[in-house]
Amino acid sequence: xxxTIPTYFTLFRLVLIPLMVVIYFILPSRPAHFxxxxxxxxxxxTDWIDGFLARRLNAVxxxxxxxxxxxxxxxxxxxxxxxxYEYTKSPFLEHNDVLVTIAAIIVLCREIIVSSLREWMxxxxxxxxxxxxxxxxxxxxxxxxxxxxLLWRPNRYSDIYMGMNWIEYTSIALVWxxxxxxxxxxxxxxxxGIKSVSEVEKNQQQ
Numbered sequence: 244x245x246x247t248i249p250t251y252f253t254l255f256r257l258v259l260i261p262l263m264v265v266i267y268f269i270l271p272s273r274p275a276h277f278x279x280x281x282x283x284x285x286x287x288x289t290d291w292i293d294g295f296l297a298r299r300l301n302a303v304x305x306x307x308x309x310x311x312x313x314x315x316x317x318x319x320x321x322x323x324x325x326x327x328y329e330y331t332k333s334p335f336l337e338h339n340d341v342l343v344t345i346a347a348i349i350v351l352c353r354e355i356i357v358s359s360l361r362e363w364m365x366x367x368x369x370x371x372x373x374x375x376x377x378x379x380x381x382x383x384x385x386x387x388x389x390x391x392x393l394l395w396r397p398n399r400y401s402d403i404y405m406g407m408n409w410i411e412y413t414s415i416a417l418v419w420x421x422x423x424x425x426x427x428x429x430x431x432x433x434x435x436g437i438k439s440v441s442e443v444e445k446n447q448q449q
Contacts, residue, residue: 280395
């Protein structure tokens with residue numbers, strides 16, 4: 244098994260996942276939220292770096308192609324669970340709690356559906372037809388930005404930012420933008436997948 248330089252960045256991103264969880268639960272609220280968001284930001288940057296290096300150095304491997312989306316989905320799912328936990332651990336349910344929780348549910352369900360679709364298409368030899376699109380990249384950018392700020396929540400845990408609720412509201416707006424793009428890209432993938440399967444079945448019948 245060949246491990247390339249970009250793959251080492253992906254492995255580093257996987258190591259950051261348990262570190263993010265440990266930091267969140269062992270530190271007091273203010274520093275925990277800041278450092279959890281910082282770790283997530285570093286992971287997001289390494290995601291861009293390993294993709295850039297893979298293209299620039301032509302260092303694409305089968306192991307890296309498998310591991311990269313796994314690392315991305317794991318860190319997003321873990322971050323969303325931490326965010327939902329933070330928003331819903333209060334005994335008083337607020338409208339923001341509901342908005343964030345529903346958004347997290349949609350994103351997690353979409354990741355499962357698209358991952359299953361890609362695995363199905365790969366088994367049919369059609370994996371290239373459900374590659375990451377430009378729309379997916381926009382969705383990822385909005386999603387990563389919103390998750391980073393929702394983990395941080397500076398207006399909730401820092402006296403310096405008290406009254407700056409626009410940070411949290413902007414983050415929630417961004418996560419819902421990501422939700423819209425998530426559903427859009429999922430439908431796009433499903434349409435492509437269904438057409439590809441129809442073509443494969445038609446060719447098999449001939």
